[in-house]
Amino acid sequence: MPRLVAVPSAILSLALLLAGCVGPDLAKQRFPRTTIPANAENVADPSEDTPVPDGQPVDPAFAPDRIRVTDPCELLDEDVLKRFGTPGDxxxxxxxxxxxxxxxxxxxxxxxxxxxxxxxxxxxxxxxKQIGGLRAHEQTLEDSACFVSVITQEKPGLGITVQIGYEHGDACAPGREMAESVVAQIKDGKGIFRPAKGSLVTLDPCALPDQATVDAAAGPGYRAYPYGLHTCSWLGDDKEITLDFRETFIPDDRDFDDKQTEVDLGGGITGYQVSRSTAFPSCEVKWVQLEGNDNEGEVVEVKSAGPKTAEFDRCAAAVAFAKAVIGKIPKS
Incomplete structure (x- = not known):
């Protein structure tokens, strides 16, 4: 999940999801998702000779607002998986x-x-390389994994990655086949769903806060850096702020961290604050936006950080930013 410029540590780590290396079992769908049937529209592959404007996908089928409401589990076609062996859950x-x-x-x-x-x-x-008419890249990892990435937008760069963890043969061959299937399904409108009321999944974190809110948290002259479709960071000269929307595990007692303290974010919303004294000190504030069954839910996390030489109250900045964006998030 590296850039040409320094980016916050909160968004640098991209976990490699290999066999046997997963956290809580999140196989169940967290909230009601009504899949929208594919319509007859099937957008043609883009012409290689036509430049794509900044901020636009190479094909309208891959528009960010559309990908946000596409269920990745629906794209793991069992008929394709059965070509490789016996699918699991x-x-x-x-x-x-x-x-x-x-x-x-x-x-x-x-x-x-x-x-x-x-x-x-x-x-x-x-x-x-080319997959499904789109530019693609392959990367292998110690003969045990292959990452097949397909470019769906160039400025800024966005795409789809199919990762195969396999130690007994060519991991890239099934990766290419699955990537072809995923591209075709998205073009056909497969996997699009209607989110639950109040879900964070439809929101663009970079577009949510107003300029005054970001100025206060990151300082004037900040640069905005989206990461994927659900995280955005704003970097100033000596401080930064990150807004992250997550679908994740919700503890029964809301005990996300042993060091957390509760903070009142207004409107009956309780935030959970954690301050970290590292080489790049930070303060995180998170709250539960939506709670489903079996400890499944959605959370919002705000993180304020800066170098040790930057003397400012990171927790105060995170709380102020959180309070400013809460009112812009739909109620469940």
Whole structure:
């Protein structure tokens, strides 16, 4: 989940989701999602000779607002998976990622993961292949994993990554086949759903706060950096603020962190604040936006950070930013 400029540590880590390396089982859908049937519209592949304007997808089918409401688990077509072996249960991880930990035809472990709306940096520069009429890039990892990335937007770079975890053969071959299937399904309108009332999934975090709110948190002259479709950071000269929407596990007692303290965010909303004294001190404030069954839910997290030499109250900045954006988020 690297840039040409320094970006906050909160958004640098992109976990490699390999077989046997997952957190809580999030296979169930968290909230009611009504899939919208595919319509007859099937947008043609873009012409290589036509430049794509900044901020526009290479094909309207991959528009960010459309990808936000596409269920990645619905794109793991079982008919395609059966070509590789015996599919297992689907395991969702956040809004944009879904995996199937299955067995190949010889009973060996095979992990298939699809992630949509992913930020593309090096993949964009090195895309030297074609999948489904779109530019693509392949990367292998120690002969045990292959990442097949398809570019759906160039400025800023966004795309789809199919990751195959497999130690018993060519991991890229099934990755290409699944990537072809995913691209075709999105073009056909498959997997689009109606979110639950109050869901964060439809919101663009970069567009949510107003300029005055960001100025106060990051300082004038900040630069905005989206990460995927559900995280945005604003970097100033000596401080930064990050807004992150997550679909995640909700503890029964709301005990997200042993060091957290409660803070009143107004409107009956309780926030959970954690201050971290590291080489790049930070303060995080999160709150539960939507709670479903079996400890499943959606949270908003605001993080204020800056170098040790920057003397400002990070927790006060995070709380103020949180209070400013709460009113812009739809009620459940």
């Amino acid at each position: 689907r395991s969702r991880s956040g809004f944009s990622r879904c995996s199937n930990f299955m067995e190949d035809k010889d009973g060996k472990d095979l992990a298939v993961t699809v992630e949509i709306g992913q930020t593309m940096t090096s993949e964009l520069k090195e895309a030297d």
